[in-house]
Amino acid sequence: MTIRLLGRTEIRHLAKSIDFRPRKSFGQNFVHDANTVRRIVSASGVNRSDHVLEVGPGLGSLTLALLDRGARVTAVEIDPVLARQLPTTIADHSHSEINRLTVLNRDILTFQRSELTEEPTALVANLPYNVAVPALLHLLAEFPSIRTVMVMVQAEVAERLAAEPGGKDYGVPSVKVRFFGNVRRYGMVSPTVFWPIPRVYSGLVRIDRYETSPWPTDTEFRQQVFELIDVAFAQRRKTARNAFAEWAGSGNESASRLLAASIDPSRRGETLGVADFVRLLQRSEDWHVVPKATPAETAEPVTDTHDEVPSR
Structure with missing residues (x-):
């Protein structure tokens, strides 16, 4: 049976029926x-054949489209009201397809x-933009079984991820995400396809995990590489020689x-690729003493827009 996707009018009526108002704090x-x-x-x-992890399903627009492809979906929603409503919406629009959906009320x-x-x-998601980068890095590290990632993020963040x-x-973010796989842009998305309409454009990014990683992927090694990256970018104007002097x-x-x-x-640090950082770590006899640095850019905050951007 064909699954009915949600339209603008239906989205508004659905929100009204459960007395729901989008919350800026969740970027809804x-x-x-x-x-x-x-x-x-x-x-x-x-x-x-896929089991898809969807982050922030909201009212279910993307969830229905994923189920329409025949995939099994686990939707992780932080808002308890939306998490409770989602199974009902899916059942109303897809009938028998509800058995391929699991909804969890969790913080991603x-x-x-x-x-x-x-x-x-x-992983297919319209990520909450104010936490997009840390959420993406967390999921790539926590779930090595994820082979393909397609996320919609704020256009500025998409540019940084794919730079x-x-x-x-x-x-x-550009370096760390490449520790896991290859990154590609998949175009822009207009603000007019959202309700409420945000003030920013969105961008699609796809990540394909390396079939065979070129370097070790254990937690300790990854953390050491990431700390080196933080060291290099904490002092962008310095040459690598001076930036790594403390280490x-x-x-x-x-x-x-x-x-x-x-x-x-x-x-300078901004000219180094992830393979350079990995090689530097591997060639160092004392790589286990890499100092922790404040990952100032990791979260990639976006000034004045983090609370008005799409997350659903």
């Missing part, structure tokens, strides 16, 4: 355009693998370690 803006959700699901490549930033009985193979070394948008020792020792990893000591 809901997709009401069927072509947009079909585009997202099609670009994700999910099919009947603390969500753990042990809370699922089946490992997810894909290449040396570009103006290249930063901590490596004197300027000469720092230069020697960089050269041993085939990195020119005069390069």
Whole structure:
């Protein structure tokens, strides 16, 4: 049976029927355009063999489109009102497809693998923009079974995630996400497809996890690499030789370690790729003493827009 997707009028009526008003603190803006959700699901490549983890399903627009592809879906929703309503909405629009949906009322930033009985193979989500980057990195690390990621985020964050070394948008998120896989942009999404209408454009980003990782993926190694990335970008104007001085020792020792990893000591952090950071760590005899740095860019806050951007 064909699944009926939600439209603008139906989204508004549904919210009214449960006396629900979108909360800015959760960045609640809901997709009401069927072509947009079909585009997202099609670009994700999910099919009947996939178990999809969806973050922030909201009123269910994207959830219905995922079920329409035949996938099994676990939807993680932080808002208890929406989490309670979602199964009813799905049942009303898809009937028998409700048995392929699991809804969990959880905060995605603390969500753990042990809370699922089946490992997810894909992540498809309209991520809450104020926590998009930390949520994405957390899920990629927590669920190694996820092979494909398709997320809608604020356009500025999408540009940062997909930026290449040396570009103006290249930063901590650009490097860290590439620890897990390859990153590609999949175009823009207009604010007019949301209710309420936000003041920013959205961007689609797809991540394909490496089939065979080029480097170790254990937690300790990943954390050490991420700490090196934080060190480099905490002092963007400094050369690598000076930026890594606290970690490596004197300027000469720092230069020697960089050269041993085939990195020119005069390069700046924003020109280094994830493979450079991995190589630097692996070539260092004392890699286990990498100091913790404040990951100033990791969360990528966006000034004046974090509470008015789509998360559903």
